[in-house]
Amino acid sequence: MSVVASVSECLELQLLELEMLFSMFPNKGEVCLEDANSVRRVRSYLKNPNGPLPPRIGFVVMVYTDFEGDVELQVAFPQNYPNAKLQLFGRSYSLDRQQQLQLNKDLTAYITTFDAGELCVCAAVQWIRDNSAPYFRKSKLFSEPVAKRKVVKTMFHRMWIYSHQICRPELRRRILDSAKRQGLTGFFMTGKPGIICVEGRKEQCEEFWHTIRSPNWKHISCKHAETVQVEGSGDELRIFKVFEELQFESHHGHGFRHDYHIDLGKFLEFLRKHQSEHIFQILFGIESKHSDH
Numbered sequence: 407m408s409v410v411a412s413v414s415e416c417l418e419l420q421l422l423e424l425e426m427l428f429s430m431f432p433n434k435g436e437v438c439l440e441d442a443n444s445v446r447r448v449r450s451y452l453k454n455p456n457g458p459l460p461p462r463i464g465f466v467v468m469v470y471t472d473f474e475g476d477v478e479l480q481v482a483f484p485q486n487y488p489n490a491k492l493q494l495f496g497r498s499y500s501l502d503r504q505q506q507l508q509l510n511k512d513l514t515a516y517i518t519t520f521d522a523g524e525l526c527v528c529a530a531v532q533w534i535r536d537n538s539a540p541y542f543r544k545s546k547l548f549s550e551p552v553a554k555r556k557v558v559k560t561m562f563h564r565m566w567i568y569s570h571q572i573c574r575p576e577l578r579r580r581i582l583d584s585a586k587r588q589g590l591t592g593f594f595m596t597g598k599p600g601i602i603c604v605e606g607r608k609e610q611c612e613e614f615w616h617t618i619r620s621p622n623w624k625h626i627s628c629k630h631a632e633t634v635q636v637e638g639s640g641d642e643l644r645i646f647k648v649f650e651e652l653q654f655e656s657h658h659g660h661g662f663r664h665d666y667h668i669d670l671g672k673f674l675e676f677l678r679k680h681q682s683e684h685i686f687q688i689l690f691g692i693e694s695k696h697s698d699h
Contacts, residue, residue, distance in 0.1 A: 413486055414455050417448050420463055420483050423525045427467060430528065433634055440464035459485055467527070469534045475500020475542055477509075477534050481527055489522050494530055498542075505545040509538065562640030563608035564592075564632040565615060566685055570625035572600025577623075578651060584617045591646040596653050597668040601689065605644055608633060630688045645680045652676070 424437075424445065431437045439445065447460040467479040477498045484490040494517060496509050516533050520526045572578060572594060581594050581602065588610040592603040602618075604611050619626065634643060654672040670690070677683050686692065 413459065414452055416486050416489060417452060417460075419488055419525060421445065421448060423527055424463070424465075426528055427531075430531070431467065432630070432632055436468045438466045440466075467531060469496075469531055469538075471535060471538050471542070475545075477538060479531060479534065488525050492517055492526055492530075494527075496534060500545060500547055501541055502546045505541045509534075509541045512537070558638065560636055560638065560640045561608035562606070562634045562636050562643050563611040564605040564645075565603065565611050565628055566630040566689060567602040567604075567615070568627055568629045568689055569600035569602070569623070571598040572596045572602075573598075581618055582649065582651060584614050585649040588614050590614060591644050591649050593646060593650050593652050595668060595673065596651060597655065597666050599668065601668075601673070603646070604649070605646065607640070630685060645682065 427437050441461065441464070444461060444463045448463065451457060451460045462485055463483045465481055467481065469477040469479050471477065475498045477496045480495045480497065482493040484493065494510075494513060496506070496513055498506065498509075501509065513530060513533060517526055517530060520529070572581070573596060578594070578596060585592065585594075585604055588604075588606065590604040590606040590610060592605050594600065594602040604614050615628065634640070636643065652673075654669045654676070655666050670692075674683065674686050677686055
C-alpha cells in the first residue's frame with residue numbers, strides 16, 4: 407500500500423480500521439475507547455479540516471486466547487497513522503514481567519514488517535491470538551488448569567433483522583412458528599419497515615435465520631448480532647420473555663393495512679423499556695433523543 411498523502415486521509419483510514427474492529431468485537435467491553443468523544447471529534451475535523459487537529463484516538467482491545475489469561479491490547483493512533491508506526495502495548499495479568507516484555511518486543515518487531523500506509527491493528531490482534539501460547543507457558547504466573555468438572559458452555563446469540571416490510575399473513579405465521587419451534591424469545595414488528603429480534607442459543611438463531619430467508623425474501627438483512635459465551639443455558643441474558651408480534655401503526659382508524667408505516671416513536675419507547683435504545687441508530691441511522699435531561 408502506498409503512503410497516504412494527507413492527515414485527513416490518515417484519519418479516515420483510522421475510522422475505517424475502528425469500524426472493522428467493532429465489527430470483529432461486537433460485544434460490550436471488547437473494544438473500549440479511552441475518550442468516548444474522540445471519534446466524534448475526528449469526524450467533525452474531517453467535515454472542517456481547516457480547524458485544529460483533533461486529539462489522537464486511543465483504545466483497548468480485549469484479545470481472548472485459548473489459555474486462562476487474556477491480553478489487553480492498548481492502542482494509540484498517531485495522527486498520521488498509518489504513515490507513522492503504530493503505538494501498541496499488550497498487557498496480561500497471567501504474564502510475568504519478563505514474558506510480558508518479550509511478548510511486546512516480538513509484537514513490535516512484527517509490526518515493523520508492515521510498510522508505511524498499511525493498517526495493522528487487526529493483524530496485531532490475530533498475531534496475539536496465534537502466538538501468545540509460548541509466553542503464557544513460560545510465565546511464572548501461569549499454571550496449567552487442574553482437572554475439574556466439565557462446564558457446559560453455550561454461545562448465546564441475539565440478532566436484529568431489518569426488512570423492507572412484513573405484511574403478508576403467511577409470512578407472519580412462518581416467522582412466529584419458526585421462532586417458537588427453535589425456543590427463541592424476541593419479537594417481530596409488522597408494517598414498513600419490518601423488524602425482527604430473536605435471542606437464544608446461537609445455532610437455533612442461525613436455523614431461524616436460514617428458515618425465514620429461504621423463500622427468496624430479497625429485502626431483508628441482519629443489521630446487528632451479539633454473541634456471548636456463557637456457562638449454562640444463557641437464559642439470564644434474555645431481555646424478552648416470549649416471542650410475540652408487535653404492531654406500532656403511525657396512523658389510526660384504518661384497520662390493518664398492508665402498506666402502513668410504523669410509528670418510530672412508539673418503537674423507540676419499546677426499545678427503551680427493554681434496555682436496547684442503542685439499536686435504534688443501528689437499524690435506522692437516526693440518533694434517538696434522550697428525554698431525561
